[in-house]
Amino acid sequence: MKIPYYPGCTLNTVAKGLDTSARGAAEALGFEMAELSQWNCCGATFPLSTDNVMGLAAPAKVLSGARKEGDTLTTLCSVCYNVLKRTNKVIKDNREKRAVLNGFIEEDYDGSLNILHYLEVLRDKVGFAKVKEAVKRPLKGVKVGAYYGCMLLRPFEDIGIDNAERPTIFEDLLKALGATPVEFPDKIECCGAHLAMNNEAVVTKLSGNVMASATGVGAELIVTTCPLCQYNLEKSAPKVSQERPGFGAVPVVYFTQILGLALGQDVASLGFDKSVIDIMPLLKNKEII
């Protein structure tokens, strides 16, 4: 199985670990992430005003290119996924905007792509049962907080990866990997996202809520699908520790990294070294490596 793959800018730079570990895991699971021959930035935000068709041009260009390479497209970054999937829906459902966009990007794209998040590929194309079979290094005894963030779930009628209020897809994967997912109330809350640029205090507060909520129910590790979430959480951790007595920061890693870990990949290849909070002591402590 070969699935056209859109990495997105962040995965080419700071979130390289998300990209390489996902490709490695795919190989171990018997499918190939075929990177698009040509792609550009997705635009990084879905325009908030409904008449801003211009803001859809960049993702439309990605989509029209991808359609030439297949009928599905997978991506890893929550933001890319959100922007691409919603843009695709607009093109598919709104004849007028489709015409405007196609006229602008000089393509003839109809919205027929099926946009899948990597998690969906694992659930629907590979199957969690098969993932479970492939596990070589079960993450036994690790209490993991699965942090969804918002981009992966909302708006639910556009995204529909899982129940927006009570998702389980992430936990189901973690169970397949042998880990113990913990249920924490803030798992679908926002990390503060782009406010990292201009209002750090808000990010510290929101990311702090998320982490404290997870560690409060015993999480020893937080996993995420989103480079922005990962960045915000890790970045905020020291300040949160100062502000909240009793808070102990835990590592924040990408789900593909621990997927690769569980599938028995070389630990050095997973990009854990990019993390601020080292995961190694935890893994050693749990005798996983």
Place this chain on the structure above:
Amino acid sequence: MPRIGVFVCQCGNNIAATVDTKKVAEDMAKVPGVVYTCDYKFMCSSPGQEMLKQAIKEQRLDGIIVSACSPHMHEKTFRKASEAAGINPYRCEVTNIREQCSWVHHDQTKRVGTIKSNDLTRMTIERLKKNSPLTRIKIPVKKKALVIGGGIAGIQAALDIAEGGREVILVEKEPSIGGNMARLSETFPTMDCSQCILTPKMVEAELHENIKLYTYSEVEKVDGYIGNFTVQIRRKSKYVDEDRCTGCGECIEKCPFKTDSQFELGLTKRKVIYTPFPQSVPNVPVIDAPNCPKIQKDKCGACAIVCGPKCIDFKMEDKIVTEEFGAIVVATGYQLMPNERFDEYGYGRIKDVINGMQFERLASSSGPTGGEIRRPSDGKVPKSIVFIQCVGSRDEKKGVSYCSKVCCMYTAKHTMLYSHKVHGGQSYVFYMDIRSGGKRYEEFTRKAIEKDNAMYLRGRVSRVYEKDGKVMVQGADTLSGTQVEIEADMVVLATAIVSRDGADTLAQRLGIGYDKYKFYNEYHPKLKPVETVTAGIYLAGTCMGPMDIPESVAQGSAAASKVLALFSSDEMAREPITSVVNKVTCNACWDCVTACPYSAIERDTIKNRQGEVVRWVAKVNDGVCQGCGVCVAACRSKSIDLKGYTDEQVFAAINAF
């Protein structure tokens, strides 16, 4: 050759000012088939009508044209006069030369008005030549009513019809009548206890000589039409002989098995042989067969041993009874939307998140806690409680777009009940708008806020989660523009009122319409609020949409008055404007059956002498047909026609144009 008389009315000067009525009369005399014409000052006056009658007799007329005002005004008058003079009323037609000619053309020359009147009258004459005599349809009326649903609306309808001296069968799905109202604690805005006002009505219905209760029963099949419905009712097996049971309750006492109580909405358990609640009517227990070990595996049988009158029969089976009715009142009520749809509020996941109806049971002195507010998880008295309004209501995305109408009021009532029962407790209400239109309703909600210290927060709740034995409620307070988080002991959701499961199936059985929420459609939202498009079937209560107790009761009475009016005569007469099928040319394609808005067309067969089906043909049921003619235009082979507006009549009129 027909003998037609044309009477042109001057209507004082109303017509005569714009139309030369004398000339119209003269001109029409030249039309073939017309043997008598005249014009007169006021055709509708007594002398005018006398003139018409006399002309019919003297001139041996067989058809009448009155060119006068709109047929909506005096068609009935002239038809009646014609009938009195011995000709069929449907051989009398009215030409509208006032509203649609003289009055709208007084700016024109008199010649123009006269020409138009001539044209219109000539078209009517040609049409009249094709008019067949018709007889009014007489339908005998069976003076017995069926009321479906034994909630407050159905009980009220049944009682009123019974008081009017007519027989009623009241069918209820559950083992007892009472409906949702039986679950309520106190009722707004008077705060009288629901049971106290409902129970006497339930007993009255049980004891009334004109009312027969069919509890634990459902309507299976409905045939027929107004005045003559045939209904099959399934009387589910209670495993207890209703006639012999004394209601002593010994069997319930001795039954060793328990299961969740539906009446108490899972807040407590009940026995496997049970009455839903202590005041049940009839006070006859039923056995919950799927949970009864005796019925399932032939083990136990304790109830039968202790039963004095020996009225328990484990082999009892469902019975189908067929009854005939003249009218049907549908009062099947509502249910609450399944809360599980709202994951953000944690219903079903967090034990101490309950819905409004469950709170009613907690507050009810006959409820599982004896009227003390205790939370389900550990039985503690909640020191702080959050009420969330509009759960599902006014929420197009995840719920329903309409307002459930009673939640603002009952939530205010809940906060009052709470403050009276839990001293020092604090209640919070998240609301969108407080809607308290109604007599003494606004005063009531004000009282909850001002006297009973309910903290009203205008905003929505985003998340409910558990933390250290508390239920945490995150939400927005839009008036102060802040995010709030409340540490509550319990959360109550004011869940949307929705139609009953299976409401659509019943509607299809009855042939009545429903909206996209499966609430039943009234004939006209303002002027015919309890009628349906199917004559003889009426609606009452929340099966039409959310409403409160007084409205439901009023509708029950309104429906009853319609039924009594229908039952006031032995026959009902209807205009004979109905469709008729040409059986020779019918293709049996059933397009007419599909198109008919009234399900008035049936599939019928033609049989030979041996009784074998030779062919299928459509057949119009005169009792149901309302005469719209949709079927006529739908029929390609022109095998169906509408009496009073036949193809020939229309064709003749067009040709005379």
Place this chain on the structure above:
Amino acid sequence: MTDKDMEKTLREKARELLTSGEVKVVIGWGWNRARTKTTPIFITNPDETDRLIFNPLCVNNLSVYLTRKFKDIQALGRPAIVAKGCDIKNIVVLITEAQVKRQDVFIIGMVCEGMVYRQELWKGELTPEIMPTKCHNCDVRNPHVADFVIGGRSAFTPPEAPVGMVFEKIKALDGQAPSERWNFWINEFSRCIKCYACRQVCSLCFCERCITEKNMPQWIETSAHQRGNLSWNLTRAMHLVGRCTFCGECERACPVNIPLNLLNQKMIGVVKDAFDFRSGYDEKTHPPMIVFSPDDKENFIK
């Protein structure tokens, strides 16, 4: 599978059905005496099934023989009908309109790669140039409703936007002024001789009594003058709205070559756009002209 192979399977199946008594008659195609054209044949004897043929000249839509117009054929007993996908669409409509019960007919579906209307162009090889418009846009080359399918799966997918003469002409007419269209049609209809071949060949014109034969009142003037011709052709087109499957038989049967396909295909397009309905695919859905939606859209009712 070649036509010959399909023929062989067809004959075997027909024999089997007749021998077992599962059907009493097989309605199919056979050669005319000169073996230049195909003609409908009705096989009741299992020994005669070798007369059945299948090739691109089997153009007739045999579904008409299932209707009440052919009571003598109905009297033979349960039929099996040999049908191409396009013919099956008509059978589906007949089922929807209660003229045939699905279980009362055995459908032998023939995989079809296209037909040839003018046998003089047939040189034994099927090329796109000699196929009619409907075959170029056919999405039922693999029969969609059948009890038994004969032939290898066709890989043909119809073009997204329909192609062919009929569509081009409709487009051209749509672009003209009303008066030009009027002149075009009056000229075409003026040739009509009221022979009603279009009606006779059409399986959806199954009326026990056609409206044109109703004389009280006489809705449609029977004499072949232009006014009567117009009302006949308009009425027939109107009666086919939402039902016509574009099988093309009426135009093929018309002795004076009135382009009835234009009229019918135009209305198929209207129905598709306005009600998202395509006739002949689903027996459960009512034809659009006898049902409605409160949300029907139009822009001309003021």
Place this chain on the structure above:
Amino acid sequence: MSGHEEQSGTTGGYEPKIMAFVCNWCTYAGADLAGTSRMEYRPNVRIIKLPCTGRIDPLFIIKAFENGADGVLVSGCHPGDCHYTTGNYHARRRWIGFKHLMEFTGIDMRRLHFSWVSASEAIKWVDLINNVTDEIKKLGPFMEYRGLKDAPPQAAE
């Protein structure tokens, strides 16, 4: 002989013949209201009353043109207001089909009008009749259709 020619004779100019098919409950009552309100409108329209627009067979319209109508108007209750609950929805479906068919045949759509006029919309009725009459007056008699009757059939080619 119809009164229209006479009418034309008196006013000097051409007066079109317009036939209206209306439903009993809404449009007919609306036209009555125009009368009781003493509004004024063009006298060219001749109304045929039917119980419901659902009763209107497209053939009625063809027949009206055959009988020399220069224009036809069809009107009934607004969607949702039908006395028979859904008759006008059925009518609307048929009209959508029929209108496209007539258009494709080349009938000038200025001669065929569809509208919803409720029992209270007397003003709408008056405006409608005036506008339709004026429009058709400009077009002149529907000679294309009227002429069909006398034209002999052409020989088949």
